[in-house]
Amino acid sequence: MKSKLMIYSWSMNTAVYIHIPFCAQRCSYCDFNTYAGLDNLIPAYVQAVCQEIEMVGQSLPSSYSKKFHTVYFGGGTPSLLSPEDIQKILIALERNLGFDENVEISLEANPGTLSLEKMKAYVDIGINRLSLGFQSANEHELRLLGRIHTLDDVLKSVEFARLAGLRNLNLDLIYGLPGQSLAEWRHTLQVALSLDVEHLSLYSLTIEEGTSLNAQILQGQLPYPDSDFAADCYELARERLASCGYLHYEISNWAKKRSGEEIYFCRHNLQYWKNREYFGFGAGAHGFVNGFRLVNALHPSTYIEKMILAQSYPFPLSAATVIAHPINREEEMRDTVLLGLRLVEQGVGDLEFAQRFGKTLTQAFPREIHRLLRKRLVEWIETDQRRLRLTRFGQLLGNQAFIEFV
Ligand code: SF4
Incomplete structure (x- = not known):
């Protein structure tokens, strides 16, 4: 139903x-x-x-x-x-x-x-x-x-x-x-x-x-x-x-x-929970832009110094960037499920996932999802599309579910 x-x-x-x-x-x-x-x-x-x-x-x-x-x-x-x-x-x-x-x-x-x-x-x-x-x-x-x-x-x-x-x-x-x-x-x-x-x-x-x-x-x-x-x-x-x-x-x-x-x-x-892009500005700010996880210099003094000496940088970097970690397809899929399961009502839409990554959730993570279903931490629901979400019990033990996708 x-x-x-x-x-x-x-x-x-x-x-x-x-x-x-x-x-x-x-x-x-x-x-x-x-x-x-x-x-x-x-x-x-x-x-x-x-x-x-x-x-x-x-x-x-x-x-x-x-x-x-x-x-x-x-x-x-x-x-x-x-x-x-x-x-x-x-x-x-x-x-x-x-x-x-x-x-x-x-x-x-x-x-x-x-x-x-x-x-x-x-x-x-x-x-x-x-x-x-x-x-x-x-x-x-x-x-x-x-x-x-x-x-x-x-x-x-x-x-x-x-x-x-x-x-x-x-x-x-x-x-x-x-x-x-x-x-x-x-x-x-x-x-x-x-x-x-x-x-x-x-x-x-x-x-x-x-x-x-x-x-x-x-x-x-x-x-x-x-x-x-x-x-x-x-x-x-x-x-x-x-x-x-x-x-x-x-x-x-x-x-x-x-x-x-x-x-x-x-x-x-x-x-964030949809694992979509965001820019981060300021000391220690994080961003996820154009396939990179970015982190800025932590301390405000260091951040200010870096910006004073700033030259031009290729997109999406700035003079304050200290980490630029490229995210591959597998990582992006894992992050998308891990973050999406936090959305306790809506969870992760199977169709939405397939449109973004070219495969369904079960094709991407068959063993992980099977284990979580067996432990009753997640459930499938039918709404506008098939969705995977935490059970009410799983909401209390979210970390046990998320660890499957880390
Ligand atoms: S120290 Fe500042 S950032 Fe930390 S909890 Fe207190 S008000 Fe919030």
Whole structure:
């Protein structure tokens, strides 16, 4: 029997990621490429990013003209940059790459760095999607995570975003904290749901080496997070969010389904999960362009130095590129399944896969799919086409499925 799904079509368009590697302070769990206390580098950094965009724009083949349908300012804390600085980067993108007329422009922001005036200015320059690092509604958990904000800052930021006219808002939440109770997580979910935002991203806390949270756990000051508890949190979230009209479309992501409106998928992240092209600008930014996985110099100072000395480079490289790894057909097929299985509702379309690679999923990966079907981690469904996706059980054990395609 055919089931009815909310299918979003993939696009041949291209995406842009801009990395902003500055934060007010380092959160206790964070191992991202970001730095506290380097705000003095911001003006030179903004100039370097504009230069990199210009450099890639100069070698851009005409086939890319105006195909950029998403821009994502991630970090770090992009909202540490003034609207004027963000605008400089947007102007460089518009001039050198060109936008699709319905471009989605997202900005990651930390509550505590926003005012109504700043929010209005972001909207005025074209930001049409905001992703707020909410994390928790419990003050002691925010302190444990080393966040700079309070719950009140989150509530104000959401209010500012709405007053500024933003219709597309995401909240990031974290669960599975050391010593957390299910009641505390339920409270965070309840507060997040009461804000009626368009999109929610829920992440299980991972303890990364070199972080201060890891040090506290190693010293016995905090218990190691319990994975069974994290699974209970996830299960609770799946139930609560579904009952409030959110569509669970990716392992960690939910989009609001309002009657008569579009579903608020994150179009930028869909580009990654569909294993489609994206350009990355800025320190440590990654890209996937013209068959190459690209990585830029990590530290903002190194990145700025490289851009100061910049000469012209062949497409898709820039002066900041430190890794350019060519992706062969086999790798691209594996990546496409591995990433596509994250789309828990839609999975990987067999027809779509065959159109892209000239063979069906079963022809490409007969043994892998057979093993996963036997373990009940994946299932075939019939919709607009035959699709392979994780089972509900498989969603809890995603890594066991993904490892088949690594
Ligand atoms: S605000 Fe985000 S990027 Fe910055 S330190 Fe905290 S978790 Fe990391």
